Amino acid sequence: MLIFLLVLLIGGLGGFGYWAYSQGYLKSIPFLKLGSDNATQKSGGATLTTPPKISGVQVSAKAIKEVGIIWTTDQPSSSQVEWGPTTSYGSKTDIADDPSTGTSMGLVTHGVTVKGLTGKTAYHYRVISKNKDGLSSTSEDYSFETPEE
Numbered sequence: 001m002l003i004f005l006l007v008l009l010i011g012g013l014g015g016f017g018y019w020a021y022s023q024g025y026l027k028s029i030p031f032l033k034l035g036s037d038n039a040t041q042k043s044g045g046a047t048l049t050t051p052p053k054i055s056g057v058q059v060s061a062k063a064i065k066e067v068g069i070i071w072t073t074d075q076p077s078s079s080q081v082e083w084g085p086t087t088s089y090g091s092k093t094d095i096a097d098d099p100s101t102g103t104s105m106g107l108v109t110h111g112v113t114v115k116g117l118t119g120k121t122a123y124h125y126r127v128i129s130k131n132k133d134g135l136s137s138t139s140e141d142y143s144f145e146t147p148e149e
Contacts, residue, residue: 051135052077059144064119076106077129087124099132119149
């Protein structure tokens with residue numbers, strides 16, 4: 001008798017669950033996504049149509065021969081800094097955490113160390129971030145001066 005009641009209870013809730021899902025009551029719960037919605041989620045979500053929005057660019061730490069640069073993006077993306085003595089820049093850090101390669105999920109809080117600087121020198125820099133679909137954004141120009149040696 002107990003087993004019969006359990007089967008009836010589970011079967012009844014299953015039917016209610018299907019009805020609630022088909023009416024749209026459960027569709028906002030991520031693990032209950034079915035069909036093509038689930039396939040999209042497993043493949044990394046929908047294709048992004050906008051590049052990442054860069055904000056909060058700033059120097060976080062300065063030393064004589066290196067500087068830390070931080071920023072945020074509104075979507076997971078790669079981290080890279082382009083820098084040099086003029087707005088022509090001339091140097092770039094390696095691209096880090098690039099989600100378009102499939103080897104990283106990307107970041108929304110970025111931090112890059114620029115190395116090989118000279119003391120008491122003014123530098124220009126800008127940051128570059130690229131999302132999983134290869135859309136990239138470049139910040140405006142910023143500058144800093146390294147401390148005296």
